[in-house]
Amino acid sequence: MNISKQEFARRRKNLMAQLEPDSIAIVPSARELTRNRDCDYPFRQDSDFFYLTGFSEPEAVLVLLPGRKHGQYVLFCRDRDPAMELWNGYRAGPEGACADFAADDAFPISDIDDILPGLIEGRERVYYAMGGHAEFDRKVMSWVNVIRSKVRSGAHPPGEFLDLNHLLHDLRLYKSAAEIRVMRKAAKISAAAHVRAMQFCKPGVNEYELEAEIRHEFASNGARDAAYSTIVGAGNNGCILHYIENCETVKDGDLVLIDAGCELQCYAADITRTFPANGKFSKEQKALYELVLKAQLAAIKIIKPGSHWNQAHDVTVKVITKGLVELGLLKGTVKKLIEAGAYKDFYMHRAGHWLGMDVHDVGDYKVGDEWRVLEEGMVLTVEPGIYVAPDNKKVAKKWRGIGIRIEDDVLVTKEGHDVLSDEVPKTVKEIEALMAKSNS
Ligand code: GLY
Ligand code: MN
Ligand code: MN
Numbered sequence: 001m002n003i004s005k006q007e008f009a010r011r012r013k014n015l016m017a018q019l020e021p022d023s024i025a026i027v028p029s030a031r032e033l034t035r036n037r038d039c040d041y042p043f044r045q046d047s048d049f050f051y052l053t054g055f056s057e058p059e060a061v062l063v064l065l066p067g068r069k070h071g072q073y074v075l076f077c078r079d080r081d082p083a084m085e086l087w088n089g090y091r092a093g094p095e096g097a098c099a100d101f102a103a104d105d106a107f108p109i110s111d112i113d114d115i116l117p118g119l120i121e122g123r124e125r126v127y128y129a130m131g132g133h134a135e136f137d138r139k140v141m142s143w144v145n146v147i148r149s150k151v152r153s154g155a156h157p158p159g160e161f162l163d164l165n166h167l168l169h170d171l172r173l174y175k176s177a178a179e180i181r182v183m184r185k186a187a188k189i190s191a192a193a194h195v196r197a198m199q200f201c202k203p204g205v206n207e208y209e210l211e212a213e214i215r216h217e218f219a220s221n222g223a224r225d226a227a228y229s230t231i232v233g234a235g236n237n238g239c240i241l242h243y244i245e246n247c248e249t250v251k252d253g254d255l256v257l258i259d260a261g262c263e264l265q266c267y268a269a270d271i272t273r274t275f276p277a278n279g280k281f282s283k284e285q286k287a288l289y290e291l292v293l294k295a296q297l298a299a300i301k302i303i304k305p306g307s308h309w310n311q312a313h314d315v316t317v318k319v320i321t322k323g324l325v326e327l328g329l330l331k332g333t334v335k336k337l338i339e340a341g342a343y344k345d346f347y348m349h350r351a352g353h354w355l356g357m358d359v360h361d362v363g364d365y366k367v368g369d370e371w372r373v374l375e376e377g378m379v380l381t382v383e384p385g386i387y388v389a390p391d392n393k394k395v396a397k398k399w400r401g402i403g404i405r406i407e408d409d410v411l412v413t414k415e416g417h418d419v420l421s422d423e424v425p426k427t428v429k430e431i432e433a434l435m436a437k438s439n440s
Helices: 005-018 047-053 082-088 093-101 109-120 134-148 165-173 177-200 207-220 235-239 283-301 309-327 334-340 428-439
Strands: 023-028 034-036 061-064 073-077 105-108 125-128 160-163 231-234 255-260 262-264 271-276 379-382 385-387 403-405 408-412 417-419
Touching (some): 005 047, 005 165, 023 109, 047 061, 047 165, 061 109, 073 093, 093 105, 105 109, 109 134, 125 134, 177 255, 177 271, 177 408, 177 428, 207 231, 235 255, 235 403, 255 403, 271 283, 271 403, 271 428, 283 379, 283 385, 283 403, 283 408
Parallel strands (some): 023 125, 125 160
Antiparallel strands (some): 023 061, 061 073, 385 403
16 A cells, blocks of 8 residues: 555656756755654654655655756665664665665765755756745755855856745645555544544543544554644534644533544545534534534535635535524624625634645645636545634524534545545434444
């Protein structure tokens, strides 16, 4: 199920084919970050770097040199070092970069300041993620300045700097068959984790216990990491969109909102379900839940090649506004309320985002001034919600503190769409049936 070496090679080739003539592209790895003294955050490779290399070590730089006779794909990485490897684990070293990661040429990262100016020299254009990281911006300039300092000896510095992100991120937006296989698996594992949390939940458990169930299910199925911090919000906490403290006791009568997805081989799933802690929705919870579900299903329905990016969002706004009027949480005509953005008191985020190696994945949402048209192979989330603030005095008390989001991962197919995360119950009936079974 791994992404093959051939696929990594194809990605580099596709990217190089799009670069202007006489150019060089430079992509740094992610950096290790200190959490607290002597302890780092778990290292996660930069998605752009991994997309092009499959190489998961820090302190590395990828250089692409289209047309270079002595090799187009150069990798700088840490040297082998028995002492460091004894403490911190295996390093591929430049030999491994060539043998196992198909680099044409590889050098120790400690030599990059001496070698890279020579690779840039003579190329007209430098592509890199401009402004992405101040320290790397300075590095690129320092390499170019080495060449500039030698113009009187005939050196030829580049004349143009171009942003690599635009080209690279457009490639990442269209998922290959292999990527879809991995994403489908990530969604399947994450779906099982949501089912497990629903089955485990009862009043009295702590939010972090539900998180633990989720994370255990991920890891037991080969996904050690979550794609983003798991959100488990019970009761009022469900109204905090990205609540990650996850440290309160779940009470009888609460709704529990869980937004959790695993990361598998650097690909994310992103699923949200909301369910009653005691297994049975109250009248108000059910009314709002079914409204969010109606909005989500209507939005999913229009996902197909040819629909544009904003259509799903527009549909959710319409359905939610109309429903809130019918239930008495908004007053006025639907048209005017939409124009005024009145729904934003309850539904203040977008209906979704691209999904891929990053949970909020890369890719433009507009082309020029127009919303992007969906095409086969794109993956997006559909995740409307309603959140009635606990202190919203404009609505009857019975509605306050109800937070609901329903989120699925949707692949655009040739014919329409495919919901990758459809293995978690979603209707009131299905959820109540699952929870009744596990409580009996
Ligand atoms: N989990 C973050 C989001 O749903 O966008
Ligand atoms: Mn999402
Ligand atoms: Mn989410």
